[in-house]
Amino acid sequence: MKTIIKYVLLDLLRNRVILFYTIILAVLAVSVLGIDDNPTKGLLSLLNITLLFVPLITILFSTIYFFNAIEFTELLLSQPIKRNKVLLAEYSALTVSLSTAYAVGIGIPLLLLVSGIESFILTLIGILLTFVFSSLALLIFVKFRDKTKGIGIAIAIALFFTLLFDGFLLAFIYSFSDYPIDQAVVGIIAFNPIDLARVLMLLHLDVAVLMGYSGALFKKFLGSATGSIFSIACIMLWIIVPLLLSVRIFNRKDL
Amino acid sequence: MLPYKLIIVLLMFLPGLSWAKSIKVYPGRNSFQKAINAAKRNDTLLLQPGVYKEHDILINKKLVVIGVHYPVIDGEHTSQIIFITADSVILQGLQVQNTGRSSMTDMAAIRVQNANHVIVRNNKAFNNTYGIYLQNAGFTVVQNNIIQANSEDELNSGNGIHAWKCHDLIITGNDVSGHRDGIYFEFVTTSAITGNVSHANVRYGLHFMFSHNDTYTNNRFSDNGSGVAVMYSKGVTMTGNIFLHNWGDAAYGILLKEIADSKINHNQFLKNTVGLYMESTTNIAVGDNQFNENGWGIKVMASCSGSNFTRNNFTGNSFDVATNGTTMLNHFSENFWDKYDGYDLDKNGTGDVPYYPVSVYSVVSERVPTAMILYRSFLTGIMEQVEKVMPSIIPDQLKDDTPRMKKWKL
Numbered sequence: 001m002k003t004i005i006k007y008v009l010l011d012l013l014r015n016r017v018i019l020f021y022t023i024i025l026a027v028l029a030v031s032v033l034g035i036d037d038n039p040t041k042g043l044l045s046l047l048n049i050t051l052l053f054v055p056l057i058t059i060l061f062s063t064i065y066f067f068n069a070i071e072f073t074e075l076l077l078s079q080p081i082k083r084n085k086v087l088l089a090e091y092s093a094l095t096v097s098l099s100t101a102y103a104v105g106i107g108i109p110l111l112l113l114v115s116g117i118e119s120f121i122l123t124l125i126g127i128l129l130t131f132v133f134s135s136l137a138l139l140i141f142v143k144f145r146d147k148t149k150g151i152g153i154a155i156a157i158a159l160f161f162t163l164l165f166d167g168f169l170l171a172f173i174y175s176f177s178d179y180p181i182d183q184a185v186v187g188i189i190a191f192n193p194i195d196l197a198r199v200l201m202l203l204h205l206d207v208a209v210l211m212g213y214s215g216a217l218f219k220k221f222l223g224s225a226t227g228s229i230f231s232i233a234c235i236m237l238w239i240i241v242p243l244l245l246s247v248r249i250f251n252r253k254d255l
Numbered sequence: 256m257l258p259y260k261l262i263i264v265l266l267m268f269l270p271g272l273s274w275a276k277s278i279k280v281y282p283g284r285n286s287f288q289k290a291i292n293a294a295k296r297n298d299t300l301l302l303q304p305g306v307y308k309e310h311d312i313l314i315n316k317k318l319v320v321i322g323v324h325y326p327v328i329d330g331e332h333t334s335q336i337i338f339i340t341a342d343s344v345i346l347q348g349l350q351v352q353n354t355g356r357s358s359m360t361d362m363a364a365i366r367v368q369n370a371n372h373v374i375v376r377n378n379k380a381f382n383n384t385y386g387i388y389l390q391n392a393g394f395t396v397v398q399n400n401i402i403q404a405n406s407e408d409e410l411n412s413g414n415g416i417h418a419w420k421c422h423d424l425i426i427t428g429n430d431v432s433g434h435r436d437g438i439y440f441e442f443v444t445t446s447a448i449t450g451n452v453s454h455a456n457v458r459y460g461l462h463f464m465f466s467h468n469d470t471y472t473n474n475r476f477s478d479n480g481s482g483v484a485v486m487y488s489k490g491v492t493m494t495g496n497i498f499l500h501n502w503g504d505a506a507y508g509i510l511l512k513e514i515a516d517s518k519i520n521h522n523q524f525l526k527n528t529v530g531l532y533m534e535s536t537t538n539i540a541v542g543d544n545q546f547n548e549n550g551w552g553i554k555v556m557a558s559c560s561g562s563n564f565t566r567n568n569f570t571g572n573s574f575d576v577a578t579n580g581t582t583m584l585n586h587f588s589e590n591f592w593d594k595y596d597g598y599d600l601d602k603n604g605t606g607d608v609p610y611y612p613v614s615v616y617s618v619v620s621e622r623v624p625t626a627m628i629l630y631r632s633f634l635t636g637i638m639e640q641v642e643k644v645m646p647s648i649i650p651d652q653l654k655d656d657t658p659r660m661k662k663w664k665l
Contacts, residue, residue, distance in 0.1 A: 038570055038571060038593050040548070040570075040571040041571075041593060044631070047631065048633065048636065051632070051633065052633055162633055163633060163634060166629055166632045166633070166634040166635075167634055169629060170626065170629055170634065173623055173625050173626050173628075173629075174623060174626070177622075177623040177625065177626075181625060182625055185625055185628055186628075189628060195628075195629075195632070198631060198632055199628065201631070202630060202631055205573075205631075206550070206573045206630065206631075207502075208502060208526055208527065208528050208548065208549055208550035208573065209528070209550030209551065209573035209574065209627075210550070210627065211502045211503055211504060211506070211528045211550065212504055212528040212529060212550045212551065213504065213620070213624045213627055
């Protein structure tokens with residue numbers, strides 16, 4: 001498994017896209033943080049970049065990479081290696097390189113220029129989202145045989161989680177605002193990894209304003225450590241469940 | 256020549272005429288009260304170190320009471336401890352502790368009642384219902400006292416420094432914590448509250464009612480249950496105070512209710528749920544203040560009128576300004592807003608397009624608090640942008656026509 005990871009990593013390095021991604025993130029981070037002497041503003045801009053682009057780029061790149069590497073995968077499978085090992089090796093190599101890109105591009109400038117718990121949380125969020133969306137990409141890869149269809153689905157999934165989901169949720173909150181929907185909303189949030197990541201950041205950036213709302217949701221759930229633990233646990237599920245599903249499907253797949 | 260010599264000779268005898276003595280008092284059964292009863296007007300009592308288990312001590316003549324190395328006056332949770340009912344008493348250097356608790360009377364560690372020109376300074380008051388209680392006092396100084404208690408709820412606790420129907424007080428350099436209200440003023444006029452620290456009180460750091468023409472400067476109010484409340488007063492001047500970290504669903508840096516003709520200058524509002532809350536106020540000048548990292552910088556209700564907000568810095572607040580209606584009879588100008596994204600073509604330091612400080616999402620979340628969970632998502636970002644182009648939800652009269660491009664140096 002280690003050898004496979006090594007070769008996939010080398011391949012990714014040769015690919016240069018990861019390097020390019022790192023540089024773009026680094027330039028963005030340094031410029032956004034350098035423009036203003038107000039660190040909160042810079043953090044917010046980086047949060048927006050993270051929530052919008054990291055999922056999209058990760059899922060697109062991963063899907064394309066998995067589909068392109070299909071011959072390599074088939075070659076490996078002709079050897080006496082277990083199927084799930086091949087798949088997990090490819091997944092780990094990809095996520096490791098993408099999250100390293102994020103950690104180097106955004107994490108290091110952030111931790112150097114704006115120290116504090118918020119910077120750490122933002123870096124963590126980016127890395128977690130990378131894991132989630134490459135895991136989803138793997139699921140797309142094992143589920144669909146056609147590359148074009150796979151890429152289309154990947155774009156649809158990214159857009160769904162960044163935009164559509166929130167739209168539906170807002171409509172839901174508006175139409176049922178007369179009812180006690182606090183807990184239901186927290187439950188719904190769990191179905192969107194991007195929202196979970198955003199809530200995690202919100203808990204550290206806007207505690208003061210969250211304390212201003214009466215109601216169990218903001219006091220008990222969001223006001224305490226429970227909120228953070230809940231969010232991280234749900235994101236973990238978002239990584240593990242698609243991964244296990246794809247391994248399961250891949251094991252039974254007729255290649 | 257003779258009258259001059261006579262006067263000089265008489266002056267030489269003057270110290271002997273005053274008869275003022277210093278009397279040392281040692282711990283013993285009611286020794287403090289006995290010493291007071293035995294002392295004459297203008298005498299000085301020097302309380303020696305030790306524990307004096309006494310309560311309801313009455314100082315009813317002009318005396319100077321000085322504690323040597325903080326002698327402890329312990330009320331043993333029974334009753335009130337020291338009453339001062341004479342003018343010009345000086346009380347200093349005592350540690351007064353453990354008053355009783357009662358729902359009938361306000362049990363105070365040091366109570367100044369119907370007296371003028373009293374000085375209470377450098378005392379420590381621990382674990383009392385009320386710390387220092389001024390009742391119908393005038394020209395009284397409360398200085399450098401440390402007042403602490405461990406109150407848990409509002410019902411069974413009292414205030415650190417409580418002033419009722421007083422005038423011309425000076426409250427300065429005190430450190431009050433763990434009481435119901437740190438400093439409480441009711442019907443107190445022309446007084447000054449300066450350089451005090453009031454923190455971790457159950458309700459308000461400073462509570463201020465029907466008290467006109469008072470000044471409070473350079474105080475620090477932090478971590479109080481509900482911040483500071485100033486109500487039903489006029490002519491209040493607040494300068495150089497720090498309001499820090501007052502968190503909760505009814506916590507405000509300052510809450511102003513029915514205040515008129517007052518000034519709020521050079522204060523710092525840091526990390527409060529609401530920095531400044533205003534309701535039914537008239538003609539207030541809010542200038543040169545810092546609003547930093549608050550949930551809401553200012554909440555100004557539609558019932559406020561004639562106030563000017565100028566030269567303030569708003570940085571890192573979740574929401575800068577919120578209001579509850581569309582009418583706005585107050586004026587914002589020359590403030591620095593870190594969320595302003597306009598331009599300054601003529602380079603005069605003032606933005607060329609007005610800034611609307613009410614964020615659309617603060618209006619939305621006011622109506623539907625649950626929607627707050629979507630705050631800072633991409634979707635709400637789009638909503639903000641659309642609202643900027645076509646304002647429909649936010650009150651369009653609430654705007655700053657001359658926003659500053661650079662932060663004021665305050």
